[in-house]
Amino acid sequence: MAEIMVFDGAATAGSFVANHIVDALGRAPGFTLGGATGSTPSPVYEALGAHAARGVDFSSMFAFALDEYVGLPAAHPQCYHTVIERAVTLPLGLEPERVHVPDGSADDIETAGERYEEELTAHGGVDLQLLGIGTTGHIGFNEPGSSFGSLTRVKTLTERTRADNARFFASPDDVPIHCVTQGLGTILRARHLVLLAFGKGKAAAIAAAVEGPVTASLPGSAIQLHPHVTVVLDEAAASELSFLDYYRWAQDNKPAWQGI
Numbered sequence: 001m002a003e004i005m006v007f008d009g010a011a012t013a014g015s016f017v018a019n020h021i022v023d024a025l026g027r028a029p030g031f032t033l034g035g036a037t038g039s040t041p042s043p044v045y046e047a048l049g050a051h052a053a054r055g056v057d058f059s060s061m062f063a064f065a066l067d068e069y070v071g072l073p074a075a076h077p078q079c080y081h082t083v084i085e086r087a088v089t090l091p092l093g094l095e096p097e098r099v100h101v102p103d104g105s106a107d108d109i110e111t112a113g114e115r116y117e118e119e120l121t122a123h124g125g126v127d128l129q130l131l132g133i134g135t136t137g138h139i140g141f142n143e144p145g146s147s148f149g150s151l152t153r154v155k156t157l158t159e160r161t162r163a164d165n166a167r168f169f170a171s172p173d174d175v176p177i178h179c180v181t182q183g184l185g186t187i188l189r190a191r192h193l194v195l196l197a198f199g200k201g202k203a204a205a206i207a208a209a210v211e212g213p214v215t216a217s218l219p220g221s222a223i224q225l226h227p228h229v230t231v232v233l234d235e236a237a238a239s240e241l242s243f244l245d246y247y248r249w250a251q252d253n254k255p256a257w258q259g260i
C-alpha cells in the first residue's frame with residue numbers, strides 16, 4: 001500500500017515534496033532526482049527553484065528524466081530536454097552533464113532506450129522518482145498494455161494522450177506520435193516513487209492506480225508493486241478514493257519521526 005497524502009492545493013503539495021527533496025539532498029549529496037514533465041510536477045519545481053533562490057545548494061544533485069518525444073528538435077519548447085532545462089537544470093544551477101534525458105532525436109532511435117538504461121545503471125539508479133499520471137492511467141509514457149517488466153524503449157502515444165497534451169502545442173497534429181520512455185520495470189527500480197496528481201480530471205486514474213486491480217490495462221497500478229510509494233494529491237484528485245477517510249486519518253495521525 002502506498003501512503004496517500006492529500007493537501008489543500010497543488011502549491012502546498014509541491015512545497016511539501018520540495019522540502020522532502022531538500023532534506024534528502026542534505027542527508028545524501030549526490031541524491032538523484034527522477035524528473036517528470038507535463039504540468040503536474042511544476043509546483044515541485046517552482047518550490048525547489050525558490051529554495052535555490054534562497055541559497056540552497058543543489059549542485060551535487062543528479063537528475064534523470066522519465067521520457068522524451070521522438071523527433072522534436074531541441075529548439076522546440078516542448079522537447080522534454082528543453083522543458084527539464086527550463087524547470088530544473090537552470091533554476092537549480094545544475095551542471096548540464098548531471099542531467100540526463102532520453103535522446104528522442106537519435107538517428108538510431110531503436111537503441112536509444114538501451115543506451116538510456118545503460119546510463120541509468122552505470123549511475124546507480126534514481127533515489128526519488130516524481131511521477132504524474134495520464135488520463136489513460138499511464139506513468140511515464142507507458143500506455144495501457146505496457147509490460148510491468150518493460151525497460152526504456154520507443155512507445156506509441158494513445159490518441160487520448162496526444163489530445164490531452166495538445167494544449168502544449170500550436171496544433172493537435174503537432175503532438176508527436178512516438179516517445180522514448182522509461183519502462184514500468186525501469187520506474188519500479190527507483191528507490192522511492194512520488195506520484196502526484198491534481199484536479200478532478202485525474203481522480204478516476206488515481207482511484208484505479210491506487211485501489212484498483214494491478215493490471216497492465218492501467219499502468220499506474222504498477223505502483224502497488226513497489227515497497228516505497230507516496231501519492232500526493234489535492235482534494236479533487238483524491239475525490240474518487242474509496243478509503244479516503246482512512247488515508248486522511250493516517251495523515252492526521254502520522255508519527256513525526258516517520259517522514260515519507
Ligand code: F6R
Binds near residue numbers: 035037039040135
Ligand atoms: C511526462 C510523463 C507523463 C505525465 C502525464 C500527466 O514526463 O511522464 O506521465 O506525467 O501525462 O501529464 P500532466 O502532468 O501534464 O497532466
